Amino acid sequence: MTSTDTVLSLEGITKRFGKLTANDHLDLSLRRGEILALLGENGAGKTTLMNILFGHYVQDEGVVRVNGEMLPPGSPGAALKAGIGMVHQHFALAENLSGLDNIRLGTEGLFALGGKAAARKKVEQIIAESGLEVDLDRKVASLTVGEKQRVEILKALYRNVRVLILDEPTAVLTPQEAEGLFTVLRRLAANGLGVIFISHKLGEVLSVSTRILVLRGGRKAGELVTADADRRAIADLMVGKAVAEVKRTAATPAETLLEFSDVHLRRGSTRESLRNVGFALRAGEIVGLAGVSGNGQGGIAALISGLAVPDQGAVLLYGEPITRADPRALVAAGVARMPEDRQHDGVVGTMSVADNIAIEEVRSGAFSRMGLLDRKAMQARATSAIAAYDIRCPGPDAEARLLSGGNVQKLILARVLEREPRVILANQPTRGLDVGAQSEVHRRIIAARDRGAAVLVISEDLDELFALADRFLVVHAGEVSDAGPSDRLDRGAVGLLMAGQAA
Amino acid sequence: MSFRLEARADASIALKLLVSLGAGLAALLLVAIPVLFAGGSPFTAYGLIIQGAFGSMFALSETLNRATPLILTGLAAAVAFRARLWNIGAEGQLYIGALSAVLVGSGLLQMPPMLLIPTVMIAGFVAGGLMMIIPTLLKQRFGADEVVITLLLNFVVILLVQMLVEGPLKDPLSMGWPQSVPLLAEAKFDKLVPRLRMHWGLVVGVAAAILLWVLVRKTVLGFEIKAVGENRAAARFAGIPVDATMLKVALISGGLAGLAGVSEVAGVKGYLSADLSPGFGYSGIVVAMLAGLSPVGTVFAAVFVAAVFVGADSMSRATGISNYLADLVVALSLLCVLIGGFFLRFRIRYERAAAPAAGA
Incomplete structure (x- = not known):
């Protein structure tokens, strides 16, 4: 079973939690120089499998082999030693240390003086080989999300990993940053690293991976060579049934329901600050707000959510300015709000x-x-x-x-849509959701529009915005520009506006 | 052979009872060790504690008398902790409540008992509540830590009380003892049984527990308190007025502690002195934690703690084993309950090594 270039193999992995079988006799093998995409809906068993690989869980059956040698179950230390590295969605970096110190952290002893120069040399060599450009001396807190991710990858490479696992690495990146990451991954794979890439996004899986393994309900639903695969086939494998394409008819916008008029919002951070923002949402249309994360989306969402009022200018609901930050009044007036971070702001976990x-x-x-x-x-x-x-x-x-993430989002949809709201704020409505749940959420949003609601969709996923929006707004550095109807736009034009250049 | 922990989705009622019982048994077993060292028999000691706490009508009355303020301070801690408002100041709020009772009920107002007793109680409740609202406002306005402020305010209040009972409020007929002028007879709580010390404060405590249970389970405010306590961000997003809810919690929590002070003055002592409370405010935290912040459970936990203290006194007199044993029982019970809570959250699974670990 072990050929010379098989670096990792999982054989017959089974894991049960009570009545639930999270992994059911799963096999997986990874060769040197291969990028294997691990796809699956939420709850398909991806995370459980990776936790077993890392020794966080002990499998009920099956073995993990690295380079043909069996890994003792339940030992994270052994997994690390064997050369398995993982980059999590949520970074494990010390914000107040430099990139270099973070890379060394945990690898070198507490009192290892003088190792720093050697470490720097080694890291710089890795950077040169991989193209993971990072300023090693800046504190991690001041790095962008993309740079933090590069530090995480460098940290793994510094430990001489043979297998690198990335859990939803593009969830936090712009399309351009994601493209940069893929280039790096291809180069790392070419140098002999085995890469496992966990994702929901079919487009990037198709573009970066060499092989695709689809899980469903804890079992292997299918395995494809990427060159022979297409979007449709993978999506069907993931959900186990043909996914209905979401259809959108032309919008018939009517009267203005919500209007931003010369809105200024001054906050300590630029993430939420707004300057001179003006736009209108009309009944029966979906407006997509594109932008790189942290350019003012938070401020716009806070204003529509009733968590803030403008410092200058006005937000007009049905022509009347909103004067108090009072979510209840907005809810009563028919505004539906989906929070950006649904687990954190959307539900109280310990309540029913x-x-x-x-x-x-x-x-x-x-x-x-x-x-x-x-x-x-x-x-x-x-x-x-x-x-x-x-x-x-x-x-x-x-x-x-x-509840899983997708079901929490359905809960929030049920909470806000059942009232037949007239204005809907959908902030990252499908982030982290699987294909099946995504199309369900999209269908609901379009149905609400057809009923006559005015919808603002804020998303970092341009594919989602093109699927939903009738009209585009782009936010950059706190200013909003109107990009016009979506059928006259392409990704390139929106991308330029996102980067702050006039189209 | 190894074992590991897994989070439980939910714990059944039976398991919760089993764990509570187990925690109690474990605490008793642990306390038996020092009893043996002191040369006593644990069985005799425990027997005497139980007898001393419940063995006679007098013993029972003493236990319930002791439990009364603990119920109220326990509820004060329970309601605040539910909202993640860390009120460590029940001791000071108790004294402020007692002080208000004396200010209002020692001659300032002349009313029949039907009116004066409720007035005195309201005064104590409001004063205790305001005492907790101050740190809560400071927390909301300036981000000040309420643990530190409420804790330190305890000393401020006790010093204030000392100053008052030595000075302006000092009873001229007290033969020089530092105690305040007494409450009017119309302001005092009746005894529940003639010639026994337990008084209507107990009824007030139990009624407060029931009301708090209704508040927590049945009312919109209880819903909002839970949401604010469990996830402030989500509560705010959903439109629950977080600051206003916290202030209501502060009023209720401080008010209940204030009522404990009223109850001690009106039901037991009849006057205010700086030794009114042997730490009822702090013990209330223990009571609330033992009860898992449940209002009804607080009543039972308060009776348990009171019984241990009252029973240990009488055990100590009979056997010569120090009555510090009571502190030990209560402290170890709390530790065992907290450890028990761990078993409610996690399931321990023993695993045989699934396959022989291959040496690298």
């Missing part, structure tokens, strides 16, 4: 599904009377929402923390 569906309107007559909760109404609403939005959970009383 029913509580989380009712939370925005708990003071309203729908769910309470004279300060007392109407549990029956909450329960009834949750039961119907679970059925209508296909929220996979044990029941209305289950804690929200038990």
Whole structure:
């Protein structure tokens, strides 16, 4: 089974959690110089498999071999020693140390003086070979997300890894940064590294990988050589059924429902600051807001969410300026808000599904009377929402923390769309969701538009914006420019505006 | 052979009871060790503690009398901790409540008991509540740490009380003892049983526990408190007024501690002195933690802690083993309960090595 260039092989891995079988006799092999894409919906077993590989979980059956040698189960130390490195979605970097110190951290002893020069030499050599350009002396806190990711990869390479695993590496990158990462990965693979690339995005999987392994429900759903694969076939493998293409008819915009008029927002950070922003959302249209993360999307979202009011200028809802930061008033007025970080801002994990569906309107007559909760109404609403939005959970009383990301998003959709809102803010509506859940969310958003709602979609995924938006806005450095109807745009034009250049 | 931890999705009621029982047993076993060192028999010692706490009508009355302030301070801690508002200042709020009771109830107002007792209670509640609102406002406005402020305010309040009972409030008929003028008879709580010390404060405590249970389980405010405590960001996003909710919690928490002070003055002592509370405010934190912040559980935890202290006193008199044993029992119970909580969150799985580990 072990040929000379097979660097990693997982054989018959099975892992059960109670009644759930997360991995069911999975086989995986990785050769030197190969980029293997690991694809699958949320809950398909990707994370469990990687945790077993790393010794965080002990498999019930099966073995992990690195270079033909069996790895003792449940030993992260052994996995590291054997040359397995992982770059997580959430970086594990010390923000107040320089890039170089982060790379050395944990590899060298506490009192290893003088090793720094040697370390720098080694890291610089790795940079030269791989093209992972980073300023090694700057504190990590001041690096961009893309640079932090490069530090993480350098950290792994510095430890002489033979297998590099990247968990959703492009979730935080611009299209250009992602392209740069792919170039690096191809070069690393050419130098003999084995790469496992975990992703949801079919486009990038097709462009960077050499082989694709699709998991579904803990089993191998299929294995394809990338050269022979196409988008459609992979998507069908992932969800196990043909994915319905989301169809969008032409928009018929009507009256203006929400308008930003010369809005200024001054914040300590540039992430949320806005300058002279003006645009309008009309009934029956979906407007896409494109932009590199951190250029002011947060400010626009905060204003529409009722978490802030402009320092200057006005946000007009149905022609009336919003004067108080009061989410409840906006909800009552028919504004639906989907938070950017749904796990953090969207749900209270230790409260039930029913509580989380009712939370925005708990003071309203729908769910309470004279300060007392109407549990029956909450329960009834949750039961119907679970059925209508296909929220996979044990029941209305289950804690929200038990739900997967896609189901949390469905819960939020159920919470905000059931009221038939007139204005909808969809902030990163499908980030981290699998293909099946994505098209479900898109379908709901388009249906709301067809019902006459005005929708603003904020997304870092241009494919998503092109799939949804009737019209584009682009935000850069706190200023918003109108890019016009989406059918007259292409990715290149939007990309230039995102970079701050006039089209 | 190795073992590892896995997070539990949920713990059943049976398991929770089992773990609580196990924690109690473990604490008793641990305390048996020093008892043996002191030359006593653990069985005798525990028997005497139980007898001393519940063995007679008098013992029971003493235990419940001791439990009364602990119920109220326990509830004060429980409601605040639920909202992640760390009120360590119940001791000071208790004294402020007692002080207000004396200010209002020692002659300032003349009313029949039907009116004066509620007035005194409201005064104590509001004063205790305001005492907690100050640090909460400082936290909201300036990001000041409420743990530090509430803790230090305890000393400020106790010194203030000392100053008052030595000076302006000093009872001229107290033969020089530093104690305040007494409450009017109309302001005092009746005894529940003649000639026994337990008083209506116990009823107030139990009623407060039930009301708090209703608040937590049935009301919109309880819902909002939970949301604010468990995930402030999500609560804010969903439109729950986080700061206002925290202030309400502060008022309730400080108010309950203030009521404990009223209850001690109106039900037990009849006057204010600087030794009114032997740390009821701090013990309330232990009580709340033992009860897992459950309002109804707080009543039982308060009775347990009170019984240990009252019983240990009588055990100590009979056997000569120090009554510090009570502190040991309570402290170890808390540790065992906290460790038990770990078993509720995680499942321990023993694993035989699945395959012989190949040497590299």
